[in-house]
Amino acid sequence: MNEETxxxxxxxxxxxxxxxxxxxxxxxxxxxxxxxxxxxxEFIKNDAIGSNVKIYAFNPGDPLMVYVQIAMICSMIFTLxxxxxxxxxxxxxxxxxxxxxNAGLYIPASFFLFLGGLAFGYYVVFxxxxxxxxxxxxxxxxxxxxGVYQYFDFMVNVIVPMAxxxxxxxxxLFLTRLKLITPSLLHKIRRVAYFAMVVISTLxxxxxxxxxxxxxxxxxxxxxxxxxxxxxxxxxxEAEEKSWEGEEIxxxxxxxxx
Numbered sequence: 001m002n003e004e005t006x007x008x009x010x011x012x013x014x015x016x017x018x019x020x021x022x023x024x025x026x027x028x029x030x031x032x033x034x035x036x037x038x039x040x041x042e043f044i045k046n047d048a049i050g051s052n053v054k055i056y057a058f059n060p061g062d063p064l065m066v067y068v069q070i071a072m073i074c075s076m077i078f079t080l081x082x083x084x085x086x087x088x089x090x091x092x093x094x095x096x097x098x099x100x101x102n103a104g105l106y107i108p109a110s111f112f113l114f115l116g117g118l119a120f121g122y123y124v125v126f127x128x129x130x131x132x133x134x135x136x137x138x139x140x141x142x143x144x145x146x147g148v149y150q151y152f153d154f155m156v157n158v159i160v161p162m163a164x165x166x167x168x169x170x171x172x173l174f175l176t177r178l179k180l181i182t183p184s185l186l187h188k189i190r191r192v193a194y195f196a197m198v199v200i201s202t203l204x205x206x207x208x209x210x211x212x213x214x215x216x217x218x219x220x221x222x223x224x225x226x227x228x229x230x231x232x233x234x235x236x237x238e239a240e241e242k243s244w245e246g247e248e249i250x251x252x253x254x255x256x257x258x
Contacts, residue, residue, distance in 0.1 A: 018086040026079045033074035037067050040074065044155075055146040062149035069152060073160075077118075081111045110170045117166030120218065121159030125204060128211045129158060158204060165200070165219060172226035176233040183231040193223050 045055065057063050084107040137144050175181045186193075201215035 015090060018090055022079065022083050022086055025082045026075055029078040030071055030075040033071035033078075034067075037071045037074070040070055041066065044070075044152075055148045055151055057149070058147040059149065062147065065149050066152045069156065073156065077115075080114060081107060084110055106170055106174070110167060113166045113170060114163045117163030118159055120166070121162030122155075125162055125215055126155055126158050128214070129204075132211070161204065166222065168222050169226045169229050173229050173233055176230045177237070179237070181230065183227060183234050186227045186230055190223075190227075194220060197223065 088107055134144065172181065172186070176183075197219040198212065198216050200219060201212045204215060
């Protein structure tokens with residue numbers, strides 16, 4: 001094996017090993033999640049719907065699908081930090097010491113932002129949307145009868161997009177690091193971004209002004225935080241480039257003097 005193919009083989013071997021660790025973590029967390037899936041189901045049902053409201057299975061496989069869905073989501077949440085950790089460990093050798101410190105911040109930030117998005121979607125967005133649907137059903141004299149799979153699928157489609165939207169600061173930080181976006185670009189598209197946040201809030205929330213404002217404001221705040229983070233990262237990049245240029249000039253002077 002020549003010297004060029006050996007590093008590639010080592011990288012592929014390390015990548016395979018890390019993927020195995022991620023899969024094992026997902027499998028173990030999935031087994032544990034299966035054990036507590038029914039308890040979590042009871043908590044969500046009583047907390048979100050209320051113990052006085054009955055939900056039904058319109059298909060024999062609906063309870064199983066909900067059971068698997070809850071276990072899968074819990075397993076993915078528990079596996080997310082492990083995935084981020086192994087990604088960081090895989091790219092860490094190719095980074096400088098200060099870059100390693102910066103990249104290490106992505107892991108807890110991404111995880112806690114994701115959890116924050118889930119919590120915001122579950123405790124703020126979904127209750128407002130659910131209450132709006134209940135009031136609308138009463139106004140239309142429609143008898144409420146919830147299918148267990150339809151209910152949980154509807155809830156997941158609300159809270160998971162919110163969790164992904166809360167990853168915006170980390171995404172902006174990463175793209176700024178790659179020089180794909182700049183603070184000036186974020187400033188130029190601020191109005192478009194605000195409009196997009198309002199549109200997203202109207203798509204997620206019930207068509208009421210208060211609900212739209214409650215959802216749009218946190219998204220706009222996240223965007224402004226992302227702009228601030230982009231400015232901070234961009235200035236760090238400029239400082240790093242100047243230091244590299246200074247080191248190159250010193251190296252050239254030392255080589256010419258020798």
